[in-house]
Amino acid sequence: MAQNMMLYWASGSPPCWRVMIALEEKLLQGYKQKHLSFEKNEHKCEEVKALNPRAQVPTFKHGDIVLNESFGVCLYLENTFKSQGTRLIPDDPAEQALVYQRMFETENLQQKMYDVAFYEWYVPEGERLESALKRNKENLITELKLWEGYLEKMGKGSYLAGKNFTMADVVCFPVIAYFPYLHCPKERCPRLMEYYEMVKDRPSIKASWPLEWQKKPEGPDTLKNL
Ligand SMILES: N[C@@H](CCC(=O)N[C@@H](CS)C(=O)NCC(=O)O)C(=O)O
Structure with a gap:
């Protein structure tokens, strides 16, 4: 197949x-x-x-x-391949709605993380501004608070859209994994980091772990001062 x-x-x-x-x-x-x-x-x-x-x-x-x-x-x-492997989108309308919500919200977390972590990569040297990076950091901190609140509300041991691993986790985990990799202080997102620890050894995630990260588990410290 x-x-x-x-x-x-x-x-x-x-x-x-x-x-x-x-x-x-x-x-x-x-x-x-x-x-x-x-x-x-x-x-x-x-x-x-x-x-x-x-x-x-x-x-x-x-x-x-x-x-x-x-x-x-x-x-x-x-x-x-609906009936093959893990069912990633539930049939129940309320559960499905939450999976879609968290899935597409991931774009916000991803972009705001990129805007801080890869600021120097995206913005040419002569155009960089401390004030812009500061604003990007504030935006990322605000975004992280939302995700912390979601996990807090669902309780310990929960996945991003409830008690099961879903498509929300598939799409968002790779973004969340960047926070420890780029040295984000744990205090900025303790619940996301608990979630990260819970999910990181899942077979699908281990099997697809980035090759560079396997060779060198710590990345640059661009989220260190968040
Ligand atoms: N919206 C696309 C974004 C894809 C994307 O940004 N890919 C990046 C790698 S993360 C890329 O190919 N960058 C190289 C380039 O744009 O030249 C998706 O989610 O698949």
């Missing part, structure tokens, strides 16, 4: 990681894959460009079907 799937991916990319977790959860191991290096600009190759006009990863193909948005790939896999 998975042999006619192809994933173009790069290590450490949260969008790629979430697709890989979904593939694992849906028992689609054995898919074809190409690991591309950002450093070598391999994601800009003609093979990817032919499928994805933005030349980004993940780029995913199943037979003749091409999908290159990570949330889209995750939803496609769940719908196409």
Whole structure:
């Protein structure tokens, strides 16, 4: 089944990681894959460009079907292989609504984390402002408080959208994993860090753990002063 799937991916990319977790959860191991290096600009190759006009990863193909948005790939896999592996989107309307809510809210957490963690990467030297970085940090702290509140409300041992591991966890875990990796103080998000500890050894997550992180478990300390 998975042999006619192809994933173009790069290590450490949260969008790629979430697709890989979904593939694992849906028992689609054995898919074809190409690991591309950002450093070598391999994601800009003609093979990817032919499928994805933005030349980004993940780029995913199943037979003749091409999908290159990570949330889209995750939803496609769940719908196409509903009864295979972990059920990631519940049928109950209220539960389903919460899964979708947390899934798409992840974009906020991801962007606000990037705006601090990768500020120097995104903003050329002459355009950097202390005041902008400070504002980005404040925005990220406010966002983290929301997620802390969600976990607090659901109680200890809960996943992001309730008592079961769902698509909300598939898409958000790779973003949450960046906080300890980039040295975010635990006090900023103690509940998220408890959640991280609970989920990090799940087989789908371990099987897809970023290769660079395996070699060097600590990343740069760009979230240290949050
Ligand atoms: N909305 C896309 C975003 C994909 C994306 O931003 N990919 C990044 C890696 S995390 C990328 O390919 N960056 C290289 C580039 O844009 O040149 C998704 O969720 O799949």
